[in-house]
Amino acid sequence: xxxxxxxxxxxxxxxxxxxxxxxxxxxxxxxxxxxxxxxxxxxxxxxxxxxxxxxxxxxxxxxxxxxxxxxxxxxxxxxxxxxxxxxxxxxxxxxxxxxxxxxxxxxxxxxxxxxxxxxxxxxxxxxxxxxxxxxxxxxxxxxxxxxxxxxxxxxxxxxxxxxxxxxxxxxxxxxxxxxxxxxxxxxxxxxxxxxxxxxxxxxxxxxxxxxxxxxxxxxxxxxxxxxxxxxxxxxxxxxxxxxxxxxxxxxxxxxxxxxxxxxxxxxxxxxxxxxxxxxxxxxxxxxxxxxx
Ligand SMILES: NC(=O)c1ccc[n+]([C@@H]2O[C@H](COP(=O)([O-])OP(=O)(O)OC[C@H]3O[C@@H](n4cnc5c(N)ncnc54)[C@H](O)[C@@H]3O)[C@@H](O)[C@H]2O)c1
Ligand SMILES: [Zn+2]
Numbered sequence: 001x002x003x004x005x006x007x008x009x010x011x012x013x014x015x016x017x018x019x020x021x022x023x024x025x026x027x028x029x030x031x032x033x034x035x036x037x038x039x040x041x042x043x044x045x046x047x048x049x050x051x052x053x054x055x056x057x058x059x060x061x062x063x064x065x066x067x068x069x070x071x072x073x074x075x076x077x078x079x080x081x082x083x084x085x086x087x088x089x090x091x092x093x094x095x096x097x098x099x100x101x102x103x104x105x106x107x108x109x110x111x112x113x114x115x116x117x118x119x120x121x122x123x124x125x126x127x128x129x130x131x132x133x134x135x136x137x138x139x140x141x142x143x144x145x146x147x148x149x150x151x152x153x154x155x156x157x158x159x160x161x162x163x164x165x166x167x168x169x170x171x172x173x174x175x176x177x178x179x180x181x182x183x184x185x186x187x188x189x190x191x192x193x194x195x196x197x198x199x200x201x202x203x204x205x206x207x208x209x210x211x212x213x214x215x216x217x218x219x220x221x222x223x224x225x226x227x228x229x230x231x232x233x234x235x236x237x238x239x240x241x242x243x244x245x246x247x248x249x250x251x252x253x254x255x256x257x258x259x260x261x262x263x264x265x266x267x268x269x270x271x272x273x274x275x276x277x278x279x280x281x282x283x284x285x286x287x288x289x290x291x292x
Contacts, residue, residue, distance in 0.1 A: 026277055030289060033276050036259050037289070040122065040233040045111055046250055047128045047135070050238020050264060054283040055102040057132055061240050067091055067179050076211045085204065086188040092207045093168060094177030095132075096150045100167060104138035107237070107282040112139035114290040125227035129239060129246050131209055144224050146216060146246055148209040155196040157203025170194045216245065228253055235289075236262045237282050241270035250274065263289075 027033070037043070049059035058064020060072045067075065070091075074080060081088045104112075115124045116139070127144045128135050133151055135143050153169075154161045168174045172192035194205040210216055216224075228234070228249045236250045251273045254260040261276035262268070263285055271277055278285050 026272070026275065028277055028279070030278065033259075033261055033278075034289060034292070037233055038292075040231075040259075042123045042227075042231045042233075043118075043125070044227050044231040044234045044253075045124070045126045045237060046228075046234060046239065046246065047111075047126065047130060047237045048239025048241075048243075048246075049130060050240075051107045051128075051282050052099075052102070052105075052130055052132050052134050053238065054105040054107065054281055055132075055134060057099055057102055057134075059238075059240075061242075066181075067094065068183055069181050073212055076209065077213055078211050079213070081206060081211070084185065085190055085193055085206075087185045089169075089173060089188070089193050090177045090186060092150065092209075093173040094179055096169065097167065097177065099132040099134070099150055100165070102132065102134065104134045105283045107286045108134050108138035108140070110287040110290045111135065112141075115139075115141060123227075123230070125231075127224045127227060127246075127249070129243060144220060144227065146210070146220060146224060148207070150207065150209070152208035153194060153205040154208040155198075155201060155203045156206055158196060158198065158201045160196065160198070160201075161208050164194075212243075221245070224249065229256075231258050234258055234260045235286075236260060236264075236270070236274065237286065238264060239268070241268045261289075 049057070053059055065072050075088055075091045111126060115126070118124060125142045125144060126135055126140045127146060129147050131145070131147050131150045133149055151163055151165050152161055153164050170193060172188045176186050190204060196203045196205060231253060234250050234253045239246070241247045241250070247270065250260050251270055254273050254275065260274040261278060262271055262274045263278045263282045265279065265281060267277070278289070
């Protein structure tokens, strides 16, 4: 066995031992978690697509992960946009329309109410991987949108970022974007897709979203990391914890001694690393935990 393999095996063994020890210590006792939360000063709520599932917005992993014949994760890439901007804009037009019709659910609302109630005695930061804008619509104030927002565009030429809630975002996308697998791409000419309105530019617009293979904006990442490193309690809500760098935020907080509680309908690869695990739809469980 090579030295490198020896160390990798050693590392894996150690990790699985730590996970086993943590799993043994893991609790689903809501009363004790609520006590810990009550005395916390700095709280982070880290959310993923699962929190919006009960608002009718499909997650990427699981049943809703296909749009037409495509894995959603395969369209959310710079390569897909370069190759077929019409198809990617159709996909995002569909997602914009779905999210615009959706309403924040009891999970989003419980978080916003909790922030309001503790506005003077706790620092609460909501860090979301979601791009649907539902946390903001629910009233969350201290919000870090790690992966951008469906209702922002970025010019591929001059890089200007603008809020855009037009429906449809351009005439050519009206009635397009249907998700069923029988649909074929409508091959909208690039000149009819959304373009920068600045006369001096006129570049093609793209969704202001961090796609797979792209880095997070440094200011956004700094804000998230500052909140994560200061928190004494972190709630990880509805995320599969597989998309980096967000996937390492909560395990890192747990490793330095913060109390981390996960809320999901099923265990994730990160579950063994956390102190608490609460299974169930977060629209039901979060209001119970955050009610006082
Ligand atoms: N709503 C959105 O904005 C949206 C939707 C899909 C994907 N995305 C993007 O895709 C990436 C995917 O990562 P992710 O971890 O956020 O999502 P994901 O799709 O990988 O995982 C969703 C997680 O939510 C859990 N879940 C589903 N329903 C739930 C419920 N009712 N209550 C609690 N948990 C529930 C699932 O078990 C799963 O672990 C992110 O980068 C995100 O930006 C965003
Ligand atoms: Zn421009």
